[in-house]
Amino acid sequence: MPPFSSAFAFLPWADWLALALFFAAWWGYAHWSRWRAGKKLSILATTNRWRREWMLQTTRRDNRIVDAAVTQSLSASPAFFASTSILIIGGLLAALASSEKATELVREIPFAARTSMLVFDLKLAVLTAIFVFAFFRFTWSIRQYSFGAILVGAAPDADQFPDEAARHAFADRAGRLMGMAAETFNDGLRAYYLSFAVVAWFFTPWAFIGATAFVVWVLYRREFHSDVLATLREGL
Template structure:
């Protein structure tokens, strides 16, 4: 059977499900980073706290607290980058093990060529790989932020103190955006795994991923707490 004949096992519903997943990934990321003024996302709310943090850092002596928080943020990016790298290795190992793929097909009572299963594994691998790159970049930008933070004087009368603190704040926000983008890749990567159950599974998995992210960004208790000014 030729490769083109093998791809005939994909249906129009498969194509629509993949397009739905990719469009949801792109559109949701844009909406979260550029939310409507009437409903600000949790990520955008925290961004303002990051700016305030850097301004208050100017007069904080010593800055052990600030260094600890930044180190914790970098550890989070390192951990998730490592987890993504392990997932990528596992996915590639599964693709190279044809016998295992045939076993999965038999367990699901689905008859399909091995290349179909390999393509279905490639889709979540795409998201996990993109997430890995985002986490690596986030870690690096948090490092840049730390360098700029270290250059901020404790003297509030220093004319460079506030501009550099504000610069550190923007770097912190940029790193957080890359981190959040990596997290979205993980969510959609998990949703993409449901393609192994068929196109309907992919549609449902993508919808669940969208629901979870929308709820956490726009309707979560965390967001409600950040919005309150009386706490």
């Protein structure tokens, strides 16, 4: 099989355009959403404020079993997606190992693009790379939640802080760490969403472009204009 570098010579310009727009949309939206959250609270920025309030309440509780249970529950989601990513990566690697049969199967799907095996392998490789990225983000989120659990366990009682400012500073620090774990988990989820756009690439590059735009629109609506966000804002 020719090396993947030869795909640069065989991949049509429409596919290169779709691939460039995909990564530009992914990178651009990730940075834009962080900037936008500074002006208009996103669902992540809003929940970060609630995380800070949670950590503030933690310092008032003598028994922190509930806080430990909530932290464990939060870390269960990235653990599930990390395990799922491993299974998906394994399936994609198996498809790469038998790409000739996989190519014939895709060709039987109506409206699917008829491409060479090399281009098909490139599409599988891009999809695999996305789930590898998601796996690393999910596992890092798990570790961050474990660090947050340490802070919850180490939180002094309210009367042990030298003053109220020190208690609020601890809540800010612990809440910020929990927010980092949530943001990392959000990065992994965003990769999952965008992987569906890559699936459209197996049909046509134009479907790939359209699916990328649609997924970004869905992400934007859920992060900045969802009913959940409106409900979360009511208590702030």
